Amino acid sequence: MASSKHSLISSVNEKGELTELLQRLLQIPSDNPPGDTTAIAEFIQDYMSEHGIESRIITTKPGIANIVATVGDGEPHLVLNGHLDTFPAEVGEPWSIPPYSGKLKDGKIYGRGAGDMKGGLAALLYSFVKIAETKHSGRLTFTGTSDEETGGEWGALWLLDNDPSVMGDAVLNGEPSGLTVRIGEKSRVSIVLEAEGKAAHGSFAGYVGENAIMKMVHILPLVADFQGTPARLTPETLKLTEEVMKGYRQQYGHESETMANVLKEVTVNIGTIEGGSEDNIVPAYCKVKVDTRLPLGISPEEITEMIASRIHAVDPSIKVSWARPPQIVTESTYSGIEAGITRILAKNHQEITDTSPLYSFTSGGTDCRFWRKRGIPAISYGPRVYAMGGVDEHITEEELGTVAKVHLGTILDYLGSGNP
DSSP states (O other): OHHHHHHHHHHHTSSSHHHHHHHHTTOOOOOOOOOOOHHHHHHHHHHHHHTTOEEEEEEETTEEEEEEEEESSSSSEEEEEOOOOOSSOOSSSSSSSOOSOEEETTTTTEEEOOOOOOIHHHHHHHHHHHHHHHSSSEEEEEEEOOGGGSSEEEEEHHHHOOGGGGGOOOEEEEEOOTTSSSEEEEEEEEEEEEEOOOOOOGGGTTSBBBBBHHHHHHHHHHTTTTOOBBBOOHHHHHHHHHHHHHHHHEEEHHTTTTOOOOOOOBBEEEEEEEESOTTTEOEEEEEEEOOOOOOOOOOOOHHHHHHHHHTTTTTTOOEEESOOOOOOOOOOOOTTTSSSSHHHHHHHHHHSSOOOOOOOEEEEOOTHHHHEEEEEEEEEEOHHHHHHHTOOOOOHHHHHHHHHHHHHHHHHHHHTTSSS
16 A cells, blocks of 8 residues: 555544544434435535535525535546435434434444435545545545435436536445445335225215225235245346345345345335225225335336236226336446446455455445446445434444545545546
């Protein structure tokens, strides 16, 4: 490791400034919904300004603020990406540590978004500022995007459609990967099912009216049967899937011994059911939202047609549609293990942790898919998150430091590599 790179990496969090940065980010609520990221975008802009860096806040809808900044010029061009919004803190049970405290306790940093993904965001922002203060080759762009938790239409996707400066040659994202090199993700398709009936007095049920809820009851088991539908894999994608299952197992193996199989199968979650007005009225309408996650080899259009065909064989009147606009619905995406950014990140992980890198996919969704759809390699590297989406979400201070060190090393090596 070159002396200048070693010196920069060795200084990470020497005075606790990285931990403090994360704590300050956690103290700014950015729950989605409602998705208002104005305050956190302004904080990041002020933080950059304190370090002599100009940035732009781009508000794509009221309250949805994205921030972009670039240092350096020429090639290669690396884009750093992290999202500003988080899951809501209110989940129906109390936190033992206040969700916006950013409290450091026993080596753990607590708060809503500590893992998903203000920890990774802090590491990226910290690294961006450090690189800006260092002589370096190439161009480095920071993108703090919003609307990620609700699909990304007004965040990363909007920027890519409207701001050429965020394209880049590769993307480094800070989503919580459990210190694995995350190169891909399953597709998410949110499917809406709607049944229409005819209202009537509840005492006439079975004689007049038509119960929309009962229509749905009859077809939901058909939808649930798609759980476990196997991926359609080529020899190449089978080999890749088995490789990334190793990293997935490291992150989530504690949840279930067979958890990694999720990368080889369709998952189906019947998430919400709405219908009816009172128990003494035959319901005229019922709506169900179904979350499906797709492995490699099955497209969003294909799973939707499979489900619709099965439903319509029983009840042709059920409407089947997507809950999200088609521009944010993508097939499963990944960047190759041999991509330049992947190799450089894996090398830095090994140098800094003294462990062999594991590659992984996520069964969730990230902004990376929008860059991959444009042919730009995009990978994630972040800490292990505990209680993501639940109460007392936290990461460890040690892993926060590790992530920042790997980010710094990766950025320096990538920018100095020409155009890998």
